[in-house]
Amino acid sequence: MTHIHFDPSLLESLNDKVVVLTGGATGIGRSCIQQLCENGAKVIFGDVAEAPSREIECRLSPNAQFFKCDSANYSDQLNLFKTAFQKHGRVDIVIANAGIAIHKDPFDPNADINEAPSMKEVEVNTIGALFTARIGMHYLRRSGGGDLVLVSSIAGFKECGGLVAYTASKHGVVGIMRGLHLTATPENIRVNVICPWMTKTRLVRGIEKGWYEKGLPANEPEDVARSILICATANRGQSGKTHGGARLPFAGKILWVAGGESYEIEDGIQSLEPKWLGDKNSQVLKQGQEYLASAGTSWDESKL
Numbered sequence: 075m076t077h078i079h080f081d082p083s084l085l086e087s088l089n090d091k092v093v094v095l096t097g098g099a100t101g102i103g104r105s106c107i108q109q110l111c112e113n114g115a116k117v118i119f120g121d122v123a124e125a126p127s128r129e130i131e132c133r134l135s136p137n138a139q140f141f142k143c144d145s146a147n148y149s150d151q152l153n154l155f156k157t158a159f160q161k162h163g164r165v166d167i168v169i170a171n172a173g174i175a176i177h178k179d180p181f182d183p184n185a186d187i188n189e190a191p192s193m194k195e196v197e198v199n200t201i202g203a204l205f206t207a208r209i210g211m212h213y214l215r216r217s218g219g220g221d222l223v224l225v226s227s228i229a230g231f232k233e234c235g236g237l238v239a240y241t242a243s244k245h246g247v248v249g250i251m252r253g254l255h256l257t258a259t260p261e262n263i264r265v266n267v268i269c270p271w272m273t274k275t276r277l278v279r280g281i282e283k284g285w286y287e288k289g290l291p292a293n294e295p296e297d298v299a300r301s302i303l304i305c306a307t308a309n310r311g312q313s314g315k316t317h318g319g320a321r322l323p324f325a326g327k328i329l330w331v332a333g334g335e336s337y338e339i340e341d342g343i344q345s346l347e348p349k350w351l352g353d354k355n356s357q358v359l360k361q362g363q364e365y366l367a368s369a370g371t372s373w374d375e376s377k378l
């Protein structure tokens with residue numbers, strides 16, 4: 075684990091950058107838009123919640139522009155990106171933030187087994203993030219490269235009692251980063267993922283009281299927004315300048331955000347692999363995975 079110390083001077087690099095963000099109406103996304111605009115970025119954001127989105131757009135116009143977009147709908151997301159590209163001629167940073175948590179537990183022993191459970195968490199959190207990543211990669215390529223930041227959760231790498239579908243959906247978001255970053259980095263696109271722990275937004279209202287009684291750490295939405303900006307700016311400093319503790323290239327990283335601080339954990343997970351998998355297994359696995367990620371290798375038999 076590496077504690078990443080935010081260097082505010084890197085925010086200068088956001089000036090005039092074009093950012094597409096999903097889920098900007100409230101909470102973390104809203105705070106992220108605010109911080110981006112304060113630093114001169116132009117943000118085109120999507121959300122399903124129209125009233126709070128229009129309020130942000132009015133307040134931060136012309137730097138923030140709202141486009142109604144359901145992240146689970148592919149053509150909505152295509153139109154969100156098209157709007158950004160048509161208006162600004164490029165896209166530099168993409169942030170897949172939209173997410174939901176359904177607190178009715180489909181694994182509750184008293185739940186009606188004949189009633190199909192909602193899979194909306196998977197549709198918005200995982201499929202929505204895959205859509206953002208796919209379309210985002212297209213526009214980042216057209217702009218010569220950039221940053222893709224995915225918002226997962228503590229539930230993206232840890233057990234998380236009572237939230238089975240949410241946990242599965244957020245593991246999927248970490249999977250998008252792991253599936254994409256090796257081939258994206260040579261295209262000058264850095265893919266990183268943040269995994270916030272408890273953050274004071276409407277998502278956590280049910281557990282807030284007990285959490286504070288136990289004295290457990292919590293993030294403000296602004297802290298998590300800052301962590302997103304760490305990922306979006308780490309590679310943009312002059313002469314290799316970056317945030318304290320960050321290892322360049324800052325790509326394929328996981329930032330765990332807890333108690334307002336950001337910690338990089340993926341490098342530690344990878345470096346400890348021979349310990350938990352065994353030296354021999356780890357070596358042969360490395361060879362196989364390098365082959366899969368190398369140029370010219372394809373799963374598509376029609377390319378043989």
Ligand SMILES: NC(=O)c1ccc[n+]([C@@H]2O[C@H](COP(=O)([O-])OP(=O)(O)OC[C@H]3O[C@@H](n4cnc5c(N)ncnc54)[C@H](O)[C@@H]3O)[C@@H](O)[C@H]2O)c1
Binds near residue numbers: 098
């Ligand atoms: N609050 C936490 O403790 C916490 C912890 C870990 C991860 N996260 C993640 O952070 C992200 C932001 O959540 P938040 O805590 O700010 O909560 P939030 O509910 O305030 O923000 C989520 C935003 O996504 C939007 N949204 C929901 N469904 C959408 C859809 N189908 N299409 C487009 N937009 C949609 C909402 O309208 C809202 O603006 C989510 O991905 C969430 O899973 C939150």
